[in-house]
Amino acid sequence: MLTLLTFPSAFGLYSGSPFCVKAAYMLHLSRLDWRRSDLLDARKMPHGKLPVLRTPERLLADSDAIRNWLEAEGAEFDQGLSDLQRAQSRSMIRMAEDHLYFQLLMDRWSEDEVWHLLRDRFFGEVPRLIRNPVANGVRRSVLRGLRAQGMGRFSTAERMDRAERDLEAITACLWHGSFLLGDRLSAADLSVAPMLAAMRATPVSTTLQRRVAGDRILSDYIDQVDDAVGIS
Ligand SMILES: N[C@@H](CCC(=O)N[C@@H](CS)C(=O)NCC(=O)O)C(=O)O
Incomplete structure (x- = not known):
C-alpha cells in the first residue's frame, strides 16, 4: 500500500x-x-x-x-498529447509551481489579516506557550525566502500585474477547451487547478483571492478539474 x-x-x-x-x-x-x-x-x-x-x-x-x-508504474497523465502539447503542459506546470506558487505564498504569509487565520490553522497543535514564537519564526523565514526568491520585493500592484499575465494566459488556453490542453485532463491541469484553488480558498478577500474567485472561467475550471479527477 x-x-x-x-x-x-x-x-x-x-x-x-x-x-x-x-x-x-x-x-x-x-x-x-x-x-x-x-x-x-x-x-x-x-x-x-x-x-x-x-x-x-x-x-x-x-x-x-x-x-x-x-x-x-504505468500511469499516463499527458495521454493523447502531441510532443508540442507535452512541452506546453510542462511549461504550464513550471508557471504554476515556480511563479504562481510564490504569489500564493505572498498572499498567505505577508498579509497580516490572512496570517492570523493561517497561524491558527497551521500552528494550532503547537503548545500554546510556544505557539506564537514558533509561528512567528516560521513566518519570518518564509518571508526571508520570498525576498531571496524575488517575489517579496514587488509591491502588491507589481505582483498583481505579474499574476494577471499568467491568469490571462491560463484563461486563453481555456477558451479552446474545458482543460488547458483541450477537452482532456492533462498533467498541466493537475498543477494549475490546485494552485488556483488555493488562491481562491484564501480565507480573506485579498486582491488575488478576489481576482480568482470572481473570475467565472477560472472558478468553473477549478471545479471542473476537481470533478474530473473525482477524488472526493
Ligand atoms: N517542489 C516541491 C514543492 C513542495 C512544497 O513547496 N511544499 C511546501 C508546502 S506547499 C512545503 O512542504 N513547505 C514546508 C517548508 O518549506 O517548510 C514539490 O513539487 O513537491
Missing part, C-alpha cells in the same frame, strides 16, 4: 498545500492502492517538504518525482 504524506486539509481544500493536492490527484488517477497520512511538520522529510510518497522501497520526495515514479 502506498501512503501519501500530506499536509492536512485547510480552508475547504483536500490539503492546504497545492503540491499535496496535485500528488493526491495523480495517485487517484493512477488507480493504485493508496491512503493519506497527515503531517503538520515536514522537517524530518527528505527535502523538509511535503508531499512525500511512501512506497514499499523508500520515501519519495517532491510531486514531480512522484509523477515520474507513477509514470514508471
